[in-house]
Amino acid sequence: MRLDTNTLNTARPAGGAALPPSGLPEIALFAGCPELIGSPFSYAREEEVYGEGEETEYVYKIVSGAVRTCRILADGRRQIHGFHLPGDLFGFEPGQTHRLTAEAIADTRVLMFKRRQLERIATRNVEVACQLWTMTARNLQHAEEHMLLLGRRTALERVAAFIIEMDARLGGTGSIELPMSRRDIADYLGLTLETVSRSVSQLQQDRALALSGARRVVLNRPAMSRIVED
Amino acid sequence: MRLDTNTLNTARPAGGAALPPSGLPEIALFAGCPELIGSPFSYAREEEVYGEGEETEYVYKIVSGAVRTCRILADGRRQIHGFHLPGDLFGFEPGQTHRLTAEAIADTRVLMFKRRQLERIATRNVEVACQLWTMTARNLQHAEEHMLLLGRRTALERVAAFIIEMDARLGGTGSIELPMSRRDIADYLGLTLETVSRSVSQLQQDRALALSGARRVVLNRPAMSRIVED
DNA sequence: CGGGTGATTGAGCCCGCTCAACTCTCGTGG
DNA sequence: CCACGAGAGTTGAGCGGGCTCAATCACCCG
Numbered sequence: 001m002r003l004d005t006n007t008l009n010t011a012r013p014a015g016g017a018a019l020p021p022s023g024l025p026e027i028a029l030f031a032g033c034p035e036l037i038g039s040p041f042s043y044a045r046e047e048e049v050y051g052e053g054e055e056t057e058y059v060y061k062i063v064s065g066a067v068r069t070c071r072i073l074a075d076g077r078r079q080i081h082g083f084h085l086p087g088d089l090f091g092f093e094p095g096q097t098h099r100l101t102a103e104a105i106a107d108t109r110v111l112m113f114k115r116r117q118l119e120r121i122a123t124r125n126v127e128v129a130c131q132l133w134t135m136t137a138r139n140l141q142h143a144e145e146h147m148l149l150l151g152r153r154t155a156l157e158r159v160a161a162f163i164i165e166m167d168a169r170l171g172g173t174g175s176i177e178l179p180m181s182r183r184d185i186a187d188y189l190g191l192t193l194e195t196v197s198r199s200v201s202q203l204q205q206d207r208a209l210a211l212s213g214a215r216r217v218v219l220n221r222p223a224m225s226r227i228v229e230d
Numbered sequence: 231m232r233l234d235t236n237t238l239n240t241a242r243p244a245g246g247a248a249l250p251p252s253g254l255p256e257i258a259l260f261a262g263c264p265e266l267i268g269s270p271f272s273y274a275r276e277e278e279v280y281g282e283g284e285e286t287e288y289v290y291k292i293v294s295g296a297v298r299t300c301r302i303l304a305d306g307r308r309q310i311h312g313f314h315l316p317g318d319l320f321g322f323e324p325g326q327t328h329r330l331t332a333e334a335i336a337d338t339r340v341l342m343f344k345r346r347q348l349e350r351i352a353t354r355n356v357e358v359a360c361q362l363w364t365m366t367a368r369n370l371q372h373a374e375e376h377m378l379l380l381g382r383r384t385a386l387e388r389v390a391a392f393i394i395e396m397d398a399r400l401g402g403t404g405s406i407e408l409p410m411s412r413r414d415i416a417d418y419l420g421l422t423l424e425t426v427s428r429s430v431s432q433l434q435q436d437r438a439l440a441l442s443g444a445r446r447v448v449l450n451r452p453a454m455s456r457i458v459e460d
Numbered sequence: 461c462g463g464g465t466g467a468t469t470g471a472g473c474c475c476g477c478t479c480a481a482c483t484c485t486c487g488t489g490g
Numbered sequence: 491c492c493a494c495g496a497g498a499g500t501t502g503a504g505c506g507g508g509c510t511c512a513a514t515c516a517c518c519c520g
Contacts (some may be wrong), residue, residue, distance in 0.1 A: 385475075385476065421476075421477090422476075422478080424476085424477075425477075443484090444485090
């Protein structure tokens with residue numbers, strides 16, 4: 001299974017950590033675009049970044065922490081559409097208003113960019129316009145992969161695919177610290193938190209992964225891949 | 231629930247039928263772009279238009295008929311990502327290869343456009359580039375809506391939402407002819423064909439819709455909306 | 461040491477799946 | 491005109507994966 005990150009990756013060196021461990025992340029949005037400078041901002045754990053229906057005024061790039069974007073039905077059912085990790089860009093949607101809600105999963109630092117300014121540059125700079133389109137396309141690709149998962153995968157396959165995706169996005173070292181709760185995972189995978197927990201236990205029993213605490217995961221890559229193979 | 235068509239609508243007059251009932255559909259892809267002329271082509275029912283992994287050489291615009299795009303797992307599980315109806319554009323994916331398979335649901339006539347040529351024009355014509363981006367964005371929006379459906383909706387809600395979506399895309403008259411089989415609907419909604427059939431029967435019993443034959447549907451819009459309301 | 465949050469585990473149930481029989485429609489040919 | 495067959499759709503019976511509800515456990519942080 002091929003799960004691409006749904007991110008425009010500018011800060012992350014190929015195959016390296018989520019952020020350069022030493023220096024600060026660059027403040028410009030794109031490498032070739034020094035006139036786009038972001039304003040640093042912070043959100044506390046569980047704080048809303050923007051809500052469904054709000055004006056799409058800013059675009060955000062995560063420096064540290066993590067953000068979820070989701071939709072909620074009137075009766076409380078929630079579908080998380082994606083998780084955004086350090087280096088990821090989010091909040092860029094066509095149209096005047098956000099169709100999703102964005103909330104910080106952990107204490108999160110971001111850089112904010114004026115959407116208007118970004119668009120103004122995109123109309124002039126083909127490079128930037130292309131990067132924006134690529135980002136939207138990558139989001140679409142991720143969504144397509146996720147639809148297959150939601151529509152046709154079993155609970156065990158979903159959880160395994162999720163862990164593999166997270167490992168890939170967090171550096172691909174095979175040893176990760178999940179930033180989100182079981183409930184968040186469940187709402188991302190279209191399951192209940194109990195089923196997620198049971199599936200993780202199952203994977204551990206099958207020696208496909210090892211836990212230390214609930215969130216620290218070491219994966220047995222071959223075994224995990226075998227579960228989700230298509 | 232707001233379900234947008236995932237189409238770049240150029241041929242369809244606002245609120246009108248899928249195609250102007252009289253004249254032929256225009257042969258150019260975009261209204262303001264007469265140099266892009268498509269070649270007519272036809273596919274028989276169940277014929278493949280392109281397969282997963284093939285080169286993305288052409289973009290297609292449907293003149294008549296219908297096409298599904300899907301992914302299939304090794305064990306036969308299939309997820310249909312979308313249906314493409316007259317006036318819709320499909321086959322435009324970033325990257326060198328198609329990530330989805332496209333097949334004709336019914337005998338279908340299309341116009342084919344060289345992807346390369348389209349991209350060449352897009353780099354020069356901001357208007358066209360913007361339309362392409364809007365199309366990708368609309369596909370993404372549709373995908374987001376669909377993820378909520380696949381992850382958090384009941385079978386009855388899914389089927390009701392599907393009929394509403396089809397009505398909207400087929401003219402919004404409240405009386406439609408479904409071009410696809412129960413199996414196709416099932417693979418779109420992440421259900422089995424039996425469950426789709428049962429749900430349709432249920433909706434009929436609840437007076438939310440009326441059938442004549444399996445594919446001709448007249449909907450009771452208020453009752454249908456009540457079922458999927460969020 | 462409690463207290464609180466998050467995660468795990470257990471027991472039972474139900475929605476949607478599986479398997480199977482039946483019906484309906486429609487095209488073909490006698 | 492009906493007979494027939496094939497494919498699509500419907501309906502029924504029973505099962506099971508994932509959900510619900512609830513109890514327990516693990517881990518922080520005072």
